[in-house]
Amino acid sequence: xxxxxxxxxxxxxxxxxxxxxxxxxxxxxxxxxxxxxxxxxxxxxxxxxxxxxxxxxxxxxxxxxxxxxxxxxxxxxxxxxxxxxxxxxxxxxxxxxxxxxxxxxxxxxxxxxxxxxxxxxxxxxxxxxxxxxxxxxxxxxxxxxxxxxxxxxxxxxxxxxxxxxxxxxxxxxxxxxxxxxxxxxxxxxxxxxxxxxxxxxxxxxxxxxxxxxxxxxxxxxxxxxxxxxxxxxxxxxxxxxxxxxxxxxxxxxxxxxxxxxxxxxxxxxxxxxxxxxxxxxxxxxxxxxxxxxxxxxxxxxxxxxxxxxxxxxxxxxxxxxxxxxxxxxxxxxxxxxxxxxxxxxxxxxxxxxxxxxxxxxxxxxxxxxxxxxxxxxxxxxxxxx
Ligand SMILES: Cc1cc2nc3c(=O)[nH]c(=O)nc-3n(C[C@H](O)[C@H](O)[C@H](O)COP(=O)(O)OP(=O)(O)OC[C@H]3O[C@@H](n4cnc5c(N)ncnc54)[C@H](O)[C@@H]3O)c2cc1C
Numbered sequence: 048x049x050x051x052x053x054x055x056x057x058x059x060x061x062x063x064x065x066x067x068x069x070x071x072x073x074x075x076x077x078x079x080x081x082x083x084x085x086x087x088x089x090x091x092x093x094x095x096x097x098x099x100x101x102x103x104x105x106x107x108x109x110x111x112x113x114x115x116x117x118x119x120x121x122x123x124x125x126x127x128x129x130x131x132x133x134x135x136x137x138x139x140x141x142x143x144x145x146x147x148x149x150x151x152x153x154x155x156x157x158x159x160x161x162x163x164x165x166x167x168x169x170x171x172x173x174x175x176x177x178x179x180x181x182x183x184x185x186x187x188x189x190x191x192x193x194x195x196x197x198x199x200x201x202x203x204x205x206x207x208x209x210x211x212x213x214x215x216x217x218x219x220x221x222x223x224x225x226x227x228x229x230x231x232x233x234x235x236x237x238x239x240x241x242x243x244x245x246x247x248x249x250x251x252x253x254x255x256x257x258x259x260x261x262x263x264x265x266x267x268x269x270x271x272x273x274x275x276x277x278x279x280x281x282x283x284x285x286x287x288x289x290x291x292x293x294x295x296x297x298x299x300x301x302x303x304x305x306x307x308x309x310x311x312x313x314x315x316x317x318x319x320x321x322x323x324x325x326x327x328x329x330x331x332x333x334x335x336x337x338x339x340x341x342x343x344x345x346x347x348x349x350x351x352x353x354x355x356x357x358x359x360x361x362x363x364x365x366x367x368x369x370x371x372x373x374x375x376x377x378x379x380x381x382x383x384x385x386x387x388x389x390x391x392x393x394x395x396x397x398x399x400x401x402x403x404x405x406x407x408x409x410x411x412x413x414x415x416x417x418x419x420x421x422x423x424x425x426x427x428x429x430x431x432x
Contacts, residue, residue: 051078053246056222059091062250063205064395070212077214082221089252093356098389099136099193103430110393117392127204130197135289139187145294149188164190198388225261231375248378253357255381264371268382269318270357279347280305298335324355358385363425368415
């Protein structure tokens with residue numbers, strides 16, 4: 048029978064980062080199990096690739112303060128590129144309340160050691176990007192080390208790094224049961240046979256509640272469709288632009304290739320596994336795009352190139368990390384609520400620490416435990432895009 052020290056269920060960017068961090072820390076007998084025939088078919092391959100430290104809560108800021116420098120040094124450390132582009136995130140406030148919110152976030156970010164973030168006046172934003180309609184922009188915040196990565200490359204880099212250190216990947220293999228004995232986890236059944244192990248990490252993304260249920264755990268993670276619209280080549284707005292967020296309605300965009308990638312969180316979405324792209328979204332998003340960036344009225348878009356994927360939402364928009372209560376050896380790395388790519392490096396380190404040593408210095412892991420929901424310790428993140 049196959050045995051492993053740690054089995055990781057799901058080989059998206061989170062599972063691959065955990066495998067990399069475990070093997071880098073000396074735990075060689077790691078097995079990743081992925082039901083698809085190729086990596087990246089879950090949310091990772093659909094992501095916008097944004098990475099930012101501009102969050103509201105200390106725990107999210109701390110996770111970014113590990114992850115973004117990690118991405119900056121990714122190629123040097125792993126020998127594979129992740130295409131980190133530090134073009135920044137620019138939040139544009141259109142009311143004094145939003146500006147006060149950005150100011151409070153800025154204070155928290157600086158207190159935790161973020162050096163590259165600054166507050167801007169409306170006039171400064173207008174000068175930086177004359178193509179924005181700025182008549183209602185009262186100010187904003189900008190962080191130059193925020194930016195983008197290529198999620199697929201980062202995932203493959205983590206997986207290759209893990210494999211170089213001894214990890215094994217089973218593709219086209221579905222985990223169908225989790226076996227328990229008096230001590231806790233004893234193994235799992237897969238479509239490729241049984242594996243004996245004392246440690247299982249649930250990294251099944253939007254499907255993680257189903258995997259947790261196999262171990263008798265109820266996980267408050269729900270899938271939510273998220274659509275992105277890429278434009279055709281377009282040169283009337285600068286390609287060195289950051290991710291720009293219109294806080295009046297949540298519309299945001301960034302340069303992508305020779306065009307732009309447009310995103311907006313449609314409040315009409317309801318939770319579910321639907322990943323069909325809805326053509327009606329094009330008009331909704333282009334209306335908001337042209338309202339903030341007048342030249343986007345001419346933005347050429349081909350609906351056939353647009354796509355949809357799934358966010359994995361928790362009630363407080365923070366991930367659920369660490370030991371599952373009551374099942375010895377069952378670990379959770381789920382519910383990233385749209386931040387799983389940017390927080391994959393920190394998650395890999397935190398889970399590797401918790402599995403190998405039972406503790407981590409990177410964050411206070413109890414803040415993100417599953418128990419917080421039962422104990423009413425929710426920590427709401429409001430800077431969610
Ligand atoms: C449109 C869109 C835009 C996004 N933009 C950003 C962004 O800008 N920045 C950011 O940080 N995040 C973003 N995200 C979120 C990010 O993509 C996710 O948080 C992240 O990819 C989650 O990674 P994961 O490895 O947990 O999940 P996934 O990549 O979904 O991987 C989970 C894997 O588990 C496998 N699996 C499930 N069940 C089983 C089973 N029973 N047995 C075996 N395998 C199984 C699945 O096949 C899948 O490959 C975006 C997401 C979407 C959809």
